[in-house]
Amino acid sequence: MPELPEVESVARQCRDAIPPLLGHAIGSLELIWPGVVDGVEQERFLQIVSGRIIRSVSRHGKYLFFGLADGNDLLFMALHLRMTGIVRTGDAQMQPGPHTRMRIGMDSGATLFFDDPRKFGRVWLVNDPTEVINSLGPDALEICAGEFASRIRQKGRQLKPLLLDQSFVAGIGNIYADESLFQAGLHPLCNTRILDDAGIGRLYQAVVSVLQEAVHAGGANIDGVFKAGEYAVRVYGREGRPCVNCGRPIEKIRVGQRGTHFCPFCQPMP
């Protein structure tokens, strides 16, 4: 499940691709499954994007933005991987897979595939990334402790749904919400109203350290289920198995329709 660390890995992969994407023109563009394009007709999408030079690759939360230039005209291709989207980069010999939805071929010889077995992921066009970012909270790795605290004090919500709310902070999904709450020693159903300053500080530090560690590791590794990098989850998907802190079994409950994993002993309800 691509969340902030996995999307950051994709952004870096695109920036560092060999042959390069950055600074080169899109020579060919193929919508193998046209439904991948949102908000604009596929013919128009192809017409607008083809031939443009990729000037930048940026990220906010789980959204990717490719700056596409045509002379002085600049627009952005936004990309969201949703549940199961994958970006692959390589040379012209790289082969599409059974779930490849879009193919971009560069005049450098570079190729970019967007694969997504569940067809949840989407690409679309915006004149400026702020069109998307304006509806999101600050990026989870950009926000400072003070802003995090002031935003959380404006809310009266359970911590788990709050962390998943992209308009609160952008980039945290189900995996890193559970991991952050475990790291902070906070119960997923704990309400923000009963969280003191120390608790808010612990949660902020937990979010930052978990995400930074995961970015450094290139994304999560959930044995047998999902592997983007080498970040080993401590609670997510580990129901019934011993807590890495206390050895008691991890529990799984449902919070807002989401599977939620936590240690009842290390994350007591205040």
Add this chain to the structure above:
DNA sequence: CACTCTACCTGTGCGC
């Protein structure tokens, strides 16, 4: 405002 539910999807793993 907080929350719940549904739709969108398909690979996986379970019970029978």
Add this chain to the structure above:
DNA sequence: TGCGCACAGGTAGAGT
């Protein structure tokens, strides 16, 4: 072996 089905979840949008 094979079938049917619940399950996984990010987001949008509608409803409570």
